[in-house]
Amino acid sequence: xxxxxxxxxxxxxxxxxxxxxxxxxxxxxxxxxxxxxxxxxxxxxxxxxxxxxxxxxxxxxxxxxxxxxxxxxxxxxxxxxxxxxxxxxxxxxxxxxxxxxxxxxxxxxxxxxxxxxxxxxxxxxxxxxxxxxxxxxxxxxxxxxxxxxxxxxxxxxxxxxxxxxxxxxxxxxxxxxxxxxxxxxxxxxxxxxxxxxxxxxxxxxxxxxxxxxxxxxxxxxxxxxxxxxxxxxxxxxxxxxxxxxxxxxxxxxxxxxxxxxxxxxxxxxxxxxxxxxxxxxxxxxxxxxxxxxxxxxxxxxxxxxxxxxxxxxxxxxxxxxxxxxxxxxxxxxxxxxxxxxxxxxxxxxxxxxxxxxxxxxxxxxxxxxxxxxxxxxxxxxxxxxxxxxxxxxxxxxxxxxxxxxxxxxxxxxxxxxxxxxxxxxxxxxxxxxxxxxxxxxxxxxxxxxxxxxxxxxxxxxxxxxxxxxxxxxxxxxxxxxxxxxxxxxxxxxxxxxxxxxxxxxxxxxxxxxxxxxxxxxxxxxxxxxxxxxxxxxxxxxxxxxxxxxxxxxxxxxxxxxxxxxxxxxxxxxxxxxxxxxxxxxxxxxxxxxxxxxxxxxxxxxxxxxxxxxxxxxxxxxxxxxxxxxxxxxxxxxxxxxxxxxxxxxxxxx
Amino acid sequence: xxxxxxxxxxxxxxxxxxxxxxxxxxxxxxxxxxxxxxxxxxxxxxxxxxxxxxxxxxxxxxxxxxxxxxxxxxxxxxxxxxxxxxxxxxxxxxxxxxxxxxxxxxxxxxxxxxxxxxxxxxxxxxxxxxxxxxxxxxxxxxxxxxxxxxxxxxxxxxxxxxxxxxxxxxxxxxxxxxxxxxxxxxxxxxxxxxxxxxxxxxxxxxxxxxxxxxxxxxxxxxxxxxxxxxxxxxxxxxxxxxxxxxxxxxxxxxxxxxxxxxxxxxxxxxxxxxxxxxxxxxxxxxxxxxxxxxxxxxxxxxxxxxxxxxxxxxxxxxxxx
Numbered sequence: 001x002x003x004x005x006x007x008x009x010x011x012x013x014x015x016x017x018x019x020x021x022x023x024x025x026x027x028x029x030x031x032x033x034x035x036x037x038x039x040x041x042x043x044x045x046x047x048x049x050x051x052x053x054x055x056x057x058x059x060x061x062x063x064x065x066x067x068x069x070x071x072x073x074x075x076x077x078x079x080x081x082x083x084x085x086x087x088x089x090x091x092x093x094x095x096x097x098x099x100x101x102x103x104x105x106x107x108x109x110x111x112x113x114x115x116x117x118x119x120x121x122x123x124x125x126x127x128x129x130x131x132x133x134x135x136x137x138x139x140x141x142x143x144x145x146x147x148x149x150x151x152x153x154x155x156x157x158x159x160x161x162x163x164x165x166x167x168x169x170x171x172x173x174x175x176x177x178x179x180x181x182x183x184x185x186x187x188x189x190x191x192x193x194x195x196x197x198x199x200x201x202x203x204x205x206x207x208x209x210x211x212x213x214x215x216x217x218x219x220x221x222x223x224x225x226x227x228x229x230x231x232x233x234x235x236x237x238x239x240x241x242x243x244x245x246x247x248x249x250x251x252x253x254x255x256x257x258x259x260x261x262x263x264x265x266x267x268x269x270x271x272x273x274x275x276x277x278x279x280x281x282x283x284x285x286x287x288x289x290x291x292x293x294x295x296x297x298x299x300x301x302x303x304x305x306x307x308x309x310x311x312x313x314x315x316x317x318x319x320x321x322x323x324x325x326x327x328x329x330x331x332x333x334x335x336x337x338x339x340x341x342x343x344x345x346x347x348x349x350x351x352x353x354x355x356x357x358x359x360x361x362x363x364x365x366x367x368x369x370x371x372x373x374x375x376x377x378x379x380x381x382x383x384x385x386x387x388x389x390x391x392x393x394x395x396x397x398x399x400x401x402x403x404x405x406x407x408x409x410x411x412x413x414x415x416x417x418x419x420x421x422x423x424x425x426x427x428x429x430x431x432x433x434x435x436x437x438x439x440x441x442x443x444x445x446x447x448x449x450x451x452x453x454x455x456x457x458x459x460x461x462x463x464x465x466x467x468x469x470x471x472x473x474x475x476x477x478x479x480x481x482x483x484x485x486x487x488x489x490x491x492x493x494x495x496x497x498x499x500x501x502x503x504x505x506x507x508x509x510x511x512x513x514x515x516x517x518x519x520x521x522x523x524x525x526x527x528x529x530x531x532x533x534x535x536x537x538x539x540x541x542x543x544x545x546x547x548x549x550x551x552x553x554x555x556x557x558x559x560x561x562x563x564x565x566x567x568x569x570x571x572x573x574x575x576x577x578x579x580x581x582x583x584x585x586x587x588x589x590x591x592x593x594x595x596x597x598x599x600x601x602x603x604x605x606x607x608x609x610x611x612x613x614x615x616x617x618x619x620x621x622x623x624x625x626x627x628x629x630x631x632x633x634x635x636x637x638x639x640x641x642x643x644x645x646x647x648x649x650x651x652x653x
Numbered sequence: 654x655x656x657x658x659x660x661x662x663x664x665x666x667x668x669x670x671x672x673x674x675x676x677x678x679x680x681x682x683x684x685x686x687x688x689x690x691x692x693x694x695x696x697x698x699x700x701x702x703x704x705x706x707x708x709x710x711x712x713x714x715x716x717x718x719x720x721x722x723x724x725x726x727x728x729x730x731x732x733x734x735x736x737x738x739x740x741x742x743x744x745x746x747x748x749x750x751x752x753x754x755x756x757x758x759x760x761x762x763x764x765x766x767x768x769x770x771x772x773x774x775x776x777x778x779x780x781x782x783x784x785x786x787x788x789x790x791x792x793x794x795x796x797x798x799x800x801x802x803x804x805x806x807x808x809x810x811x812x813x814x815x816x817x818x819x820x821x822x823x824x825x826x827x828x829x830x831x832x833x834x835x836x837x838x839x840x841x842x843x844x845x846x847x848x849x850x851x852x853x854x855x856x857x858x859x860x861x862x863x864x865x866x867x868x869x870x871x872x873x874x875x876x877x878x879x880x881x882x883x884x885x886x887x888x889x890x891x892x893x894x895x896x897x898x899x900x901x902x903x904x905x906x907x908x909x910x911x912x913x914x915x916x917x918x919x920x921x922x923x924x925x926x927x928x929x930x931x932x933x934x935x936x937x938x939x940x941x942x943x944x945x946x947x948x949x950x951x952x953x954x955x956x957x958x959x960x961x962x963x964x965x966x967x968x969x970x971x972x973x974x
Binding site: 108109112113116119120122123126127130134135138139142146149150152153154155156157167171172174175176178179180182183186188189192193194316518519520521522523558559561562563565 | 773
């Protein structure tokens with residue numbers, strides 16, 4: 001027992017301090033990705049030193065250390081972000097202040113304030129990344145925070161450090177049902193209360209430009225880009241082309257996407273396929289779609305080239321349903337302007353490529369399809385190599401690639417092919433997007449990673465419209481049939497290990513569920529919550545009512561638990577009551593004033609067939625009840641068993 | 654945070670004044686007292702209020718930025734905080750105050766009080782017992798019991814009622830405080846303070862006293878039979894005239910005369926001064942190992958010796974009007 005007075009006057013013990021340090025370490029670890037490395041290492045150092053110092057010499061860190069550190073922190077944040085307002089600087093400042101608060105954390109009150117602030121800082125980590133792993137990390141960070149609050153209480157039963165976390169875990173686990181109901185039912189805002197500033201972030205992903213070599217980084221990025229679930233059968237691997245950007249303009253080095261505001265090109269199609277895409281945050285406005293989408297989802301539109309453009313950048317995971325054509329004729333007629341754009345080439349670049357194209361044109365005359373075939377045959381036969389680390393290209397990049405280096409990946413092939421087609425007078429354009437993906441049979445969806453990014457060409461052939469041509473497939477057919485991982489077989493590194501890759505692909509189903517169920521649960525989905533119960537539109541009033549009812553129900557359950565007390569049952573009395581119940585069935589009912597001996601003798605007289613058995617029971621009961629202070633275990637068990645097995649038989653005489 | 658605590662304290666004192674039935678039991682009760690749902694109250698602490706504000710900020714932020722992960726965790730934290738209220742209640746529920754043992758104190762010196770707390774098959778941790786402005790924390794394992802010791806200031810002799818007792822806890826997270834008032838019907842006797850110095854007691858002539866003692870089977874030299882006394886010490890003849898067995902007491906110190914401390918001999922002093930003098934004489938007798946008898950207006954305590962005798966005499970003095 002500790003004799004301590006009120007909170008606030010004492011200092012916290014070493015266990016509580018350790019838990020506080022642990023909480024702060026978790027906060028720091030979760031914020032590591034968005035903090036500059038020097039700031040997070042400095043904060044980690046302060047945290048470690050303070051922990052060590054308090055173990056050696058308990059007490060506050062001196063004030064002459066605290067104030068300069070506070071100044072330094074503010075200056076560091078301003079130096080890094082040029083402001084202290086906004087998401088990144090605000091978070092950096094909050095995390096820094098939290099760690100500095102540790103320097104003066106000595107009393108329970110300080111510790112309580114620290115831990116409340118730590119909860120806030122933990123949540124702030126979710127502003128940057130809502131993935132399941134980070135959310136789970138934050139939830140784990142709540143454990144030491146709650147355990148620290150618990151450890152501030154005096155006169156506790158001493159336990160080990162891991163056992164300190166157990167009650168906090170139990171508390172969180174017990175709160176989970178209410179949490180889930182509240183999460184589903186808390187009415188979402190249809191429009192934000194205050195404007196949320198757009199927060200462009202540097203992410204690798206498709207971009208509005210493409211020049212050969214750009215994808216090299218992307219193709220080793222294993223993060224999921226999108227997940228697709230098909231309403232019916234999934235398309236064959238060779239048909240899994242997800243178009244994102246269509247690029248027309250070429251300046252000799254780079255391909256550029258130019259938004260075209262005109263109405264979407266006509267498409268004639270015989271079949272269509274319905275599916276749903278769950279897109280990871282990309283900070284781009286383009287929504288990748290399987291081949292040629294037939295209509296745009298809400299809050300997006302179709303561009304002239306049938307790209308899907310969202311109204312605002314996709315900063316959070318987004319779900320949308322689509323219908324696409326796989327066999328189609330896209331834009332059967334090409335007007336003069338588009339013809340010109342489709343043939344545009346910078347004048348003084350790549351002379352040898354142009355010469356080659358001119359030679360083909362002469363050779364095949366007006367047969368565009370034959371020229372296309374010739375180009376593909378060349379890629380297939382002339383020792384072109386697929387590699388993610390090709391030799392650098394010079395000024396006449398396509399000349400160098402086609403005639404000198406002959407190695408590269410999809411961007412090189414698509415680019416070279418498109419330039420060749422244009423030089424030969426066939427309208428052609430570059431399309432970037434994703435190709436392939438991993439079919440997760442467990443979750444029935446297609447997982448497309450950033451490493452599945454791909455570039456290909458579309459050529460316009462009279463009568464057939466825009467036709468997809470994938471020169472990479474000519475060089476390395478596995479790229480299309482098996483996916484990006486198979487194509488880069490020669491550059492296998494440890495994380496491309498087949499077994500590990502499979503494991504990661506399977507694990508992705510959890511992320512998929514997370515994005516679909518939690519992150520994607522928006523105001524729209526909430527309104528459709530009660531559709532299975534016949535309510536088409538669940539409005540805010542209904543939601544509030546439901547939330548209140550749920551809270552009342554949970555309060556009732558909680559109160560029942562809080563008020564419930566384990567009655568101290570006497571095993572012997574319980575067994576005796578069992579016996580009484582059985583005898584009552586044959587009308588031998590114990591009177592209120594009747595003692596056990598009298599009652600059981602009466603029962604023995606009433607049931608003469610079982611006289612011996614009942615007398616044995618009576619003797620056993622009397623001996624158990626009156627011969628000992630506490631009934632001995634073995635005879636008690638025997639009595640319980642006998643009482644349980646007793647079957648009263650009334651003689652029918 | 655201090656402001657919040659102050660406000661709550663003010664509200665509590667207001668509630669105690671205005672709503673006594675709600676905040677505590679007004680009439681003293683007999684022991685043991687068991688805490689149950691009718692007498693346990695819960696309010697959020699200052700920290701709890703601050704934490705609620707923080708949660709609200711996080712909730713509004715998560716809704717505004719449509720950040721579902723943050724919303725989920727805010728809900729989790731909110732639900733856990735609410736659940737901690739139930740734990741705060743359970744931490745007091747079923748706790749029993751079985752007995753209070755009061756020590757012996759002389760007026761002006763602290764009185765030792767031992768509170769025996771018992772659990773009803775549940776762990777109770779970080780429970781504070783507050784008596785007369787002093788606070789102590791204790792923990793009880795399931796089915797166990799513990800003693801909490803306080804020392805209470807005393808001012809005057811006589812029966813001193815126990816002050817109101819408060820049991821409270823802010824277990825487990827410090828967000829809620831549950832408390833209960835106890836008003837046990839028990840008083841403790843505070844002994845009179847002996848005077849600092851004064852004359853020794855006047856003694857009757859020695860020979861008279863010696864004659865009385867050696868007269869044979871005087872009752873003063875006999876005491877009640879206690880199990881374990883040797884049979885040959887039993888005074889059979891005297892016992893025959895009494896209802897119980899009497900034993901010859903051989904432990905009396907030889908050569909010391911018993912002091913006869915008589916209230917009536919001190920008529921020169923005023924009431925309290927008489928008591929103070931008698932108390933001093935009793936103390937001296939106890940210290941010197943002398944037998945003494947006490948003669949009070951309505952009570953006579955036969956000659957005796959030892960701690961039990963001293964206690965008995967001091968209690969009699971304390972009880973005087």
